[in-house]
Amino acid sequence: MYQHDKVKTSPDFPIPDTMRAWILGDPDQLSLGTKPVPVPKRAEVLVRIDAVAICATDLEIIHHGPPAMIQGGLPYNKNFTPGHEYMGTVVALGPGVDEYKIGERVTVEIHAGCGQCKRCREGMYTSCHNYGLNYGDLDKGHRANGFTTDGGFAEYAVNNINTLVRVSDAMSDEEATLVVTAGTAMYGLTELGGLIAGESVVVTGPGPIGLLGVAVAKALGAQPVILTGTRDNRLQIGKELGADYVINVNKESDVVGKVRELNGGKGVDYVVECSGAPNAINEAARMVNRGGRICLAAFPGKPAEVDIAHLVRNNIYVFGIRGEGKSATHRAEAFMAQKRFDATKVHTHTFALEDLPEALRYARERVEDAIKVVVKTRGHAALNSIAAE
Ligand SMILES: [Zn+2]
Numbered sequence: 016m017y018q019h020d021k022v023k024t025s026p027d028f029p030i031p032d033t034m035r036a037w038i039l040g041d042p043d044q045l046s047l048g049t050k051p052v053p054v055p056k057r058a059e060v061l062v063r064i065d066a067v068a069i070c071a072t073d074l075e076i077i078h079h080g081p082p083a084m085i086q087g088g089l090p091y092n093k094n095f096t097p098g099h100e101y102m103g104t105v106v107a108l109g110p111g112v113d114e115y116k117i118g119e120r121v122t123v124e125i126h127a128g129c130g131q132c133k134r135c136r137e138g139m140y141t142s143c144h145n146y147g148l149n150y151g152d153l154d155k156g157h158r159a160n161g162f163t164t165d166g167g168f169a170e171y172a173v174n175n176i177n178t179l180v181r182v183s184d185a186m187s188d189e190e191a192t193l194v195v196t197a198g199t200a201m202y203g204l205t206e207l208g209g210l211i212a213g214e215s216v217v218v219t220g221p222g223p224i225g226l227l228g229v230a231v232a233k234a235l236g237a238q239p240v241i242l243t244g245t246r247d248n249r250l251q252i253g254k255e256l257g258a259d260y261v262i263n264v265n266k267e268s269d270v271v272g273k274v275r276e277l278n279g280g281k282g283v284d285y286v287v288e289c290s291g292a293p294n295a296i297n298e299a300a301r302m303v304n305r306g307g308r309i310c311l312a313a314f315p316g317k318p319a320e321v322d323i324a325h326l327v328r329n330n331i332y333v334f335g336i337r338g339e340g341k342s343a344t345h346r347a348e349a350f351m352a353q354k355r356f357d358a359t360k361v362h363t364h365t366f367a368l369e370d371l372p373e374a375l376r377y378a379r380e381r382v383e384d385a386i387k388v389v390v391k392t393r394g395h396a397a398l399n400s401i402a403a404e
């Protein structure tokens with residue numbers, strides 16, 4: 016059985032020596048294999064994974080390989096397990112860990128920064144010094160599970176305690192997997208700075224981050240919150256999550272004009288850009304008022320042309336955000352625990368771990384209007400079904 020020096024376990028949560036894990040060999044070569052159950056070191060715990068959500072980034076990583084290994088200079092690891100939006104139960108404690116107890120339910124952030132570089136010290140651990148410095152360096156304590164280190168399409172994973180977020184028992188496993196997505200939206204709004212009740216927000220692009228961006232902005236008191244997109248079913252979910260107005264950009268010839276009209280003839284204070292459309296930044300720049308702020312949470316595949324003169328003349332601030340820094344996940348979880356919004360509205364499908372390829376297909380091809388597809392690692396043998404509404 017699983018026994019390691021200075022690692023605490025409990026008979027209530029027996030741990031095998033090996034586990035099932037999906038392994039990415041070459042790009043697009045995903046297979047279900049067996050790996051040793053990993054061992055937590057200092058400041059780390061072992062999490063038994065109970066559920067994991069599929070993210071668009073997982074699809075990219077599976078198709079191209081992890082970016083840090085493709086462009087970032089990290090050695091290409093053909094024994095890599097992707098998956099980063101997971102939750103589960105703490106089942107073993109590394110040496111000295113007393114911040115968590117065995118049996119606690121947790122969800123996870125992706126990035127454990129090195130904790131030593133300038134950005135980590137500022138709480139910007141998702142921007143831990145880039146490739147070649149501490150990023151991806153396990154000896155420096157850096158982990159980005161599902162990116163540089165093994166992730167959640169498996170039965171167990173090791174997590175730094177700083178990446179854990181406790182979840183209340185009232186929150187379902189599926190909902191808990193969405194904390195990091197809501198946390199990413201929360202980080203974007205945090206970085207925009209000074210969002211307070213009564214300020215106006217446009218969210219462009221109703222993907223999971225955009226939809227939960229609407230929910231978080233509304234929970235923070237923004238008024239009005241306007242969501243733009245191309246799919247009516249997603250715009251409808253945006254309304255249910257708190258959008259005061261939605262605009263289908265395929266049916267509205269002057270989206271910028273419509274935004275201004277809906278905000279009393281004025282530009283809005285903030286745009287959270289989640290569509291990745293090539294012209295989105297220029298449209299966002301015309302939606303905000305002078306001195307307004309744009310958060311870029313998505314990007315086009317190619318460099319885009321930007322009307323810089325308009326940005327300068329109008330004192331418009333542009334922020335890029337990377338992941339879920341500054342403990343934003345904890346604030347997102349607090350909103351969810353207080354039922355300020357129902358994140359499960361973006362969860363559409365659930366599959367069992369062994370059916371990951373089919374789950375990925377649902378997410379990639381948006382089968383049956385899939386938005387967030389969740390894989391349950393245990394306890395649910397014959398899922399393969401649409402989530403109960
Ligand atoms: Zn993700």
Ligand SMILES: [Zn+2]
Nearest residue numbers: 129132135143
């Ligand atoms: Zn760092």
